[in-house]
Amino acid sequence: GDKVKQSPSALSLQEGTNSALRCNFSIAATTVQWFLQNPRGSLINLFYLVPGTKENGRLKSAFDSKESYSTLHIRDAQLEDSGTYFCAAIASSSFSKLVFGQGTSLSVVP
Amino acid sequence: NAGVIQTPRHKVTGKGQEATLWCEPISxxxxxxxxxxxxxxxxxxxTYFRNQAPIDDSGMPKERFSAQMPNQSHSTLKIQSTQPQDSAVYLCASSGDWGGQDTQYFGPGTRLLVL
Known part of the structure; x- marks a missing residue:
């Protein structure tokens, strides 16, 4: 089965609203990264997390290694937040490779 | 800081030809x-290199794919006898890799199309 499972797979948000994306891990994740893939295909770094939380502007992310999940909260969604969000984890059993989820396709509409 | 550089950005090859993709990591x-x-x-x-040494190639198809890192400023991924199923975006990333874990920064990718 999927080692990193993201939900939802797709999401449409009205501008100015809030939402949360989630990743569940079936591997022993030690660190998590969140990325936004823009329409040109570039992976933009959002967060690098050890267990705990981080905040950057309208984005906030948390990683709970004991419960094996991570979340990304988007506050006051803007049109430029549209794209595909990926979470990826490094497992304690692997060297340094990222294991990616399948992504959440986010569309922010006026 | 130019970020991770990948060339070419797009490559079209015919089935059976060789493709070489280049990556320049962050200095x-x-x-x-x-x-x-x-x-x-x-x-x-x-696949993954640390200090130019191959560490983990567990994701590499065993035939036709090879990767090298001849110096600290570039790595290559070579695909011999390309097949249509090799069509993909190939992404290179680099990190400081402190203790085996650090933020990975991705290049823009090379979009390979095998006809």
Missing amino acids: GHSAVFWYRQTIVQGLEFL
Whole structure:
């Protein structure tokens, strides 16, 4: 089965609203990264997390290694937040490779 | 800081031809990773170098794919006898790799199309 499972797979948000994306891990994740893939295909770094939380502007992310999940909260969604969000984890059993989820396709509409 | 540089950005090859993809990591980064992205499989790990030494190639197809890192400023991914199923975006990433874990920064990718 999927080692990193993201939900939802797709999401449409009205501008100015809030939402949360989630990743569940079936591997022993030690660190998590969140990325936004823009329409040109570039992976933009959002967060690098050890267990705990981080905040950057309208984005906030948390990683709970004991419960094996991570979340990304988007506050006051803007049109430029549209794209595909990926979470990826490094497992304690692997060297340094990222294991990616399948992504959440986010569309922010006026 | 130019970020991770990948060339070419697009490559079209005929079935059976060879393709070589280039990656220049961020200066000072000791780890280089190669990933592949397809619609069906998503983002998959291929291989990883630390201080130019191959560390993990568990994601590399055993035939036709090879990767090298001849110096700290570039890595290559070579695909021999390309097949249509090799069509994908190939992504290179680099990191400082402190203790084996650090933020990975991705290049823009090389979009490979095998006809």
